[in-house]
């Protein structure tokens with residue numbers, strides 16, 4: 779898929795993608811700067827999209843780490859599998875709400891998400907929060923890119939400590955919530 783097909787897929791599914799463009803390189807680097815990849819063996823990405831965050835994760839993760847990427851768009855999944863054929867990268871064409879079916883009780887060290895929570899219906903959203911909490915190791919971090927600061931109050935129901943960062947160097951400007 780070339781850049782324009784990716785944007786077309788993003789646009790034509792705006793109710794589930796929740797974005798008009800993909801995360802900027804600056805935003806991806808800033809988000810990932812809050813994650814400690816050293817020693818992280820199980821890493822989960824929620825909302826793979828065009829693979830901009832996926833690529834950043836793969837560049838940073840240990841060779842023996844495993845990455846699980848959840849993405850509901852079949853077109854994006856096909857493209858992600860083509861881009862990232864590595865054996866330790868699992869592209870899963872299913873909702874993040876079903877993550878426990880794939881993780882089989884293995885706690886994640888990091889969950890990195892760009893899911894458009896403001897657009898996800900309440901019940902499904904709460905299920906993803908709940909599963910993210912229960913599938914994260916006690917010492918793990920859930921890191922989320924979002925456009926609304928208000929989401930912090932929802933995350934606070936699942937995570938004890940939330941640090942926030944903000945950048946103008948993305949369209950639209952974005953918050954990063956670092957939760958544990």
Ligand SMILES: C[S@@+](CC[C@H](N)C(=O)[O-])C[C@H]1O[C@@H](n2cnc3c(N)ncnc32)[C@H](O)[C@@H]1O
Pocket residue numbers: 794795796797799800801824825826827828829830831848849850851854872873874875892893894
């Ligand atoms: C805002 S886009 C982010 C794409 C890319 N990671 C980035 O940062 O530019 C959100 C992605 O989440 C996917 N998505 C939405 N709901 C999902 C769900 N319940 N489970 C998994 N992926 C989902 C969408 O298809 C879309 O690709």
